[in-house]
Amino acid sequence: VLNVHSTADVPDAIREVWWSANSDSAITYRQKVGLFTRPSVGVVVQTLLNPSAAGVMFTEHPVTGRDERLIEASWGLGEAVVAGLVVPDHFRLDRSGQILERKAGRKRIAIRSLPNGGTFEEQVAPAQVSQLCLDDAQLAALGELALQCEKVYGPRRDIEWAFQEGALYLLQCRAVTTTSKAGSAAPPPGPPPRDPVAALRRVQVFADMDRRQAEQIARLVKERHFAKGETIIMEGSGGAAFFFIESGEVKVSSKGAELATLGPGDHFGEIALIDGGPRSATVTAASDLVCYGVTFWEFRPLVEKNGTIAWKLLQALAKRLRAADQG
Template identity: 80%
Template sequence: MKQQVVPFAKARDAALFGSKAVGLGNAVHHGLAVPPGVALSGDLVDAIAGGDEKAIERLAAAIADLPAPFAVRSSAVDEDGAAASFAGQHLTVLNVHTPADVPGAVREVWWSANSDSAITYRQKVGLFTRPSVGVVVQTLLNPDVAGVMFTEHPVTGADERLIEASWGLGEAVVAGLVVPDHFRLDRAGLVLERKPGRKRIAVRSLPNGGTFEEQVPAAQVTQLCLDDTQLASLAGLALQCEKAYGPRRDIEWAMQDGRLYLLQCRAVTTGQSRSEAALPSPPPRDPVGALQRVRFFVDLDRRQTEQIARLLKQRHFAQGETVIREGSGAAAFFIIESGEAAVSSKGVSINTLGPGDHFGEIALIDGGPRSATVVATTELVCYGLTFWEFRPLIERNGAIAWKLLQALAKRLRVAEQGQSS
């Protein structure tokens, strides 16, 4: 069965669980300290994102004994290879406070892999195929210090360790929120350089979920956050990771209560960053009714509408967030369930959208670039349908395809009449 959720030690198949989950499984097998967690296969993530109750129950059972709070991270099958990295495209949701909130966080991670920015990147690197989005759910640490380490200098290629570190969660470093402390070590662990940064904030967990940026005391802003003992531990971790995974490793790590943990180990790529998100909204309530209000689908009968509605997944956007951007790659259609959004093209305001309005349906057919920009002007909740799920349904069902073709023909006729008048 492809819908699986397993402890890291059993995540052995990258085609099911993605490279990140398999990498954590390898770390467990090599005796490296990894925060406890589970790996979700891409098919299970699809089901959870779609609101499948049995899939959600399987996830709940798997994380029942996992200490909260949680970090929910993407582990897409083709992410973070040596030639292409989806860092900054696929979401990490930090400090998910209760098990009941985890399915919503999984849905947000699923959507990040189907966002316009991720689709544009896929087109750029020649991976315009449906993403299989595995997910890892881990206990979130509350580290004293965290950061990244390269086992080879990522710019010069020198055979040395490059370490960047800051107070609190490592997202302050990988998201570029601080100027981190900078260290260089040789392969034997000898310190070649120590350069203090300006660590004005530390990313910390909030008691009820999510994170915040804590102001660092003035004395600690330029104080080095790693001592010789900690640097020696990191040098040892670099050797262990190279032995387990091979050369040229990009490592995310954290230190809590004097213990060093491996959070992630991947091939060195460029453009590393991470983003975080607020906890998502509850599942959609009436996707069939939402579709029946869309002119593109209005001629479908109830059964046909239900077939498409089963593919809808909810997506939440914060006020001010860009939903789609003009000129970017596209693979999703949206119906607004609540909130409002502003539409513009070439910098000129065109329209305001509200509940029941929709946009992006042409992306379901051609996957072409967006013709306008849509920005959430309030908290916005949408039903979304992706090209990857819509196309197989249409290919299997000629009756639906014919009705949609007629709907497009009507729109084309109206457009032509408008141009000739």
Template identity: 50%
Template structure:
């Protein structure tokens, strides 16, 4: 089953990531549009089912340059996040590339790290992989936001960000700028990172993204200013209301003055 992301309501069908993004869209949060593929739909795509491939072709035409993200049925819960264990493929265009990305995401459910994490958490060792297909935001700056300090447990926003796509932070390609912000928006601390490389969508060439040098005048400049930090604090507060919790692990992107919520999961307990 392939459905509009806003209509993905059942985590047992579309996975936690898709269901939480669907809830965010329905609440009016700034989530890039796209589609959710159930685990059955992913299997149909992998099996080259004609009807499923036709649906992917139609979705590809609508979504354009895309982010293809894992949404396994036991992923992004309060007990098991699988952060970094499953694959996301960014910057893909066209039905053939999207199908290849879906297949790659499905395979990542059985990579050694994911299987080891499943064993550690006492979960079924075979992943039931659903997928999120979203329009890619060609970000000026992006990163991650925790609404509780992951080291001290303090009730504050801890933010890491860099120039370009957030993949540079998630993959450890750069040392990001880091910020501590009190609930309500008061900045507590900031530390400049080492951000000489950015991940950007490829304009030409075989790969969907590429690593490019950051402009010399931006390398030693914080990528989030006061206005952007205030926008992130406001987004976190809105997530409190939407999800009935104050614990959020958020991936975000800025394009100009516009802030986008790319992923939201509970802060994992284990």
């Protein structure tokens, strides 16, 4: 979460990072490597830089496995590279720091910070779009940083870095994985904070709960915003979140066929949480959407302890099965 404006905004930003560990893509990856346990996420709070250039560096080629440094860079904050918003400059160095390859990208935008929080996409001057953003001295500094990181943390490092006022900053250093570094865009701005308790009591599954029970569950949920057209869950992926809709609509589809339209008071995503299997359908925002999510780690004990919720979920599943049979 970039450019958190004040200390009062930090708790929400930390919760956003925590929630990211329960995204379908993160769950699918952890299931694939046999790590389907409740995630424990440590959040680092850093001063935001205003870099001239930033990007990523692998101390071993992540595709070929060659013993060389692979660097991708762009103007401004490194989010442009990590999120795939530009075609970055591409560099390869050998272990001694000798430049093996340099290839200019197409860097039409630079991510910059806003004075009151958040970021924006700044158009890059035409002359800089295809101009290399790193010189030989900066590449040499990155080669030295790679050696230092491997000495301290071990081989095969995935590093995020930035240059500000001529100084090189190490932002992150972790083990290389086989996954993509593509990130997710920040959620679109939404309306003022809502009352999750009121939203809960509009959902049939939770309708018979008293205020105290609803408040207990409301403390477990996370408000989520999705733009029209955004995919919320994907058929076949792993899942660790159950959602209920506050405002807006979603389209539910399977194998390319549209199955249903859901709106305020409806819920989705519970099947994969109950049987541990992959998502049974794709859910896409049909309009700007506000919903609440609760993770598998809170959802399961909630159902185990509350027979009313369990029974209503069974009724909802039976209704969907009957509709599928009739269809």
